[in-house]
Amino acid sequence: MxxxxxxxxxxxxxxxxxxxxxxxxxxxxxxxxxxxxxxxxxxxxxxxxxxxxxxxxxxxxxxxxxxxxxxxxxxxxxxxxxxxxxxxxxxxxxxxxxxxxxxxxxxxxxxxxxxxxxxxxxxxSEPVLETHQAIRQEIEHLGQLLVASFLRLTPGRGGRPEVLFNLRVSGPPAHFFIYHIYPVVDLFGQAKWVEANAIYNDLTDSEGYDQFVNTVTVGFKDGGIGHWTWAGGIEIQSAEQHHRYVLDGGTLVNSGEGWQVSTRSGIESITPISVQHSSVVDLWLSEVLDNNLAAAQIDTAKALDAIHISLLAEKAMQKNRRVPILF
Ligand SMILES: NC(=O)c1ccc[n+]([C@@H]2O[C@H](COP(=O)([O-])OP(=O)(O)OC[C@H]3O[C@@H](n4cnc5c(N)ncnc54)[C@H](OP(=O)(O)O)[C@@H]3O)[C@@H](O)[C@H]2O)c1
Structure with a gap:
């Protein structure tokens, strides 16, 4: 320096x-x-x-x-x-x-x-996202996870980098959409098995394709199911995504209008809580400056847990069977 x-x-x-x-x-x-x-x-x-x-x-x-x-x-x-x-x-x-x-x-x-x-x-970026930190606080009071589910539909029209819809370069959608898996792993921990399915339309010899569906299901070590569905390159006017975290004491929902929590006492919006850093790069720089390794090591372990899911999902798609996740 x-x-x-x-x-x-x-x-x-x-x-x-x-x-x-x-x-x-x-x-x-x-x-x-x-x-x-x-x-x-x-x-x-x-x-x-x-x-x-x-x-x-x-x-x-x-x-x-x-x-x-x-x-x-x-x-x-x-x-x-x-x-x-x-x-x-x-x-x-x-x-x-x-x-x-x-x-x-x-x-x-x-x-x-x-x-x-x-x-x-x-x-x-979840470590510096105010809403994600609020969700983390909220689920601490909601008991055991039953199911975390995510659905994303992405239209085919409009520009996208060619390398994205390419299995060899980017991995399957479950891998390049890892930013939908990481937040769930951050909240609910490691998975112990994964099942997955895929459809790729117009797959070429260089492993590019035009349309896809990927589904991934995991069982979490601490209980509960995780499920993701992505469909891309499809006929839909605009992208949409839906999150549901169902715990035995309440359900968190976001279909694009913000997060809400539903419990026996009613429905409430999730109020973001403030975080120290404005971006994850900012956080990284501060950790480098202070030689502060601990939080980044924990976070890298979570990023690794997330790619355990996406890459073993790739294996499960190829083998057409459930794959155990061994750490
Ligand atoms: N954090 C986020 O919000 C966010 C958003 C979008 C993407 N991403 C991630 O960011 C990464 C880059 O995405 P991008 O949108 O910036 O892609 P991009 O516009 O295609 O740029 C990729 C760059 O990397 C170079 N490159 C690719 N493969 C290389 C290799 N094997 N060796 C050396 N250089 C290589 C490319 O060179 P050429 O011009 O020669 O191909 C190009 O300069 C991806 O991994 C993506 O998942 C993150």
């Missing part, structure tokens, strides 16, 4: 890299120093805009000694490898979700962060 600022290198030069670069421009704690991109056009352009140096590949950048932290903004299939290499070179790491495309890489990343005493955070 130079002059108290955490010196950052970003890997990638697409949408998320641009967002992070813009935010670092106004950050008092982090300073963007370098952009590594295999795409010279977008990489040079972004580096120039942010007054950062351009590095033609991430393998070179993670070795550079004037960097304290690496922010990984590449497609899903490269996160694990870049996270591991960055940690091995003694960098703190912030990675866009999912933590990794394989469980093996995810486990190695989590273990190296601990052995190297580095702060590794995945971009799951």
């Amino acid at each position: 130079l002059g108290g600022k955490i010196r950052i290198g970003i890997v990638g030069s697409g949408g998320m890299a641009g967002n992070h670069a813009k935010n670092f421009a106004h950050d008092d704690v982090g300073e963007l120093v370098a952009i590594a991109s295999r795409n010279t056009g977008t990489g040079l352009d972004l580096a120039q805009k942010c007054n950062a140096r351009f590095v033609p590949n991430w393998q070179e950048m993670v070795q550079q000694e004037d960097l304290d932290g690496i922010v990984v903004c590449t497609a899903n299939d490269s996160h694990g490898e870049i996270v591991i290499a960055s940690l091995e070179h003694d960098k703190h790491v912030f990675t866009e979700y999912p933590l990794a495309r394989s469980l093996e890489e995810g486990k190695i990343a989590a273990a190296i962060a601990i052995s190297k005493q580095k702060v590794l955070r995945v971009s799951h």
Whole structure:
């Protein structure tokens, strides 16, 4: 750290890299120093805009000694490898979700962060989301989980990155929609088994597709069922999603108009509770600055629990049977 600022290198030069670069421009704690991109056009352009140096590949950048932290903004299939290499070179790491495309890489990343005493955070923002923290408080008084269910329908029209609907690069929807699984794991803990089904329409040899349905069901270690349904590329005017957390003492519901809790005494809206950090990057930077590893280690373990579900769901879809989750 130079002059108290955490010196950052970003890997990638697409949408998320641009967002992070813009935010670092106004950050008092982090300073963007370098952009590594295999795409010279977008990489040079972004580096120039942010007054950062351009590095033609991430393998070179993670070795550079004037960097304290690496922010990984590449497609899903490269996160694990870049996270591991960055940690091995003694960098703190912030990675866009999912933590990794394989469980093996995810486990190695989590273990190296601990052995190297580095702060590794995945971009799951629930630790800094006021409503999520309020839900956590609420469910503490509602007893045992019966079922947590989630449904999302996404229209086919409109632009979407091609890499998203691609099994090899992004994983199945259960994996690239990991940000619907993580919050449930954060609230209800690890799963002990997973069942899953999938339909991919117009699947090509390069594993791209146009329409999909993924369903995933888990049994939580602490009791209760979790269930997710995603359908994408479908004929619906606009995206919709529905959450239901049914506990034996009450039910939390959100169908797009905000969270409500329903108990014997009636229905109430969930009131957000205030949190300290404005974003998960902000939280990561403060942890790096204070060398505060504990909360990030717990959170990385949850991100790993979440990809246990999405990646073993992929296995369950392939094998067409229930798969136990062994930790
Ligand atoms: N936190 C959030 O709210 C949020 C929102 C959207 C996405 N995400 C996550 O953020 C990540 C990036 O998404 P995005 O929308 O920014 O994607 P994007 O616009 O497609 O950008 C991806 C960037 O990574 C580069 N890249 C891809 N694979 C690479 C590899 N194997 N090695 C080196 N560079 C590689 C691409 O280079 P090329 O130009 O050469 O392909 C491009 O510069 C994804 O993992 C996604 O899940 C998070």
